[in-house]
Amino acid sequence: MAKKSTFMQSMVAVLWAFLGVRKKTGLQEDVASLSFVHIVIAGVVGALIFMGTLLLIVKAVVSL
Numbered sequence: 001m002a003k004k005s006t007f008m009q010s011m012v013a014v015l016w017a018f019l020g021v022r023k024k025t026g027l028q029e030d031v032a033s034l035s036f037v038h039i040v041i042a043g044v045v046g047a048l049i050f051m052g053t054l055l056l057i058v059k060a061v062v063s064l
Contacts, residue, residue, distance in 0.1 A: 010039050
């Protein structure tokens with residue numbers, strides 16, 4: 001039986017996916033152990049953090 005993963009492990013997997021750096025063996029391990037719901041929530045959270053960071057950078061540059 002595959003071990004259950006935590007939400008933090010899902011966040012790390014999504015971070016690697018955002019960066020585009022992932023080994024095939026790591027992907028296969030993630031598919032076997034990560035929860036689909038955790039991946040979806042982690043993806044949404046990651047996208048919101050990414051968009052918020054971009055907005056802060058744009059506001060900082062425009063205010064100069």
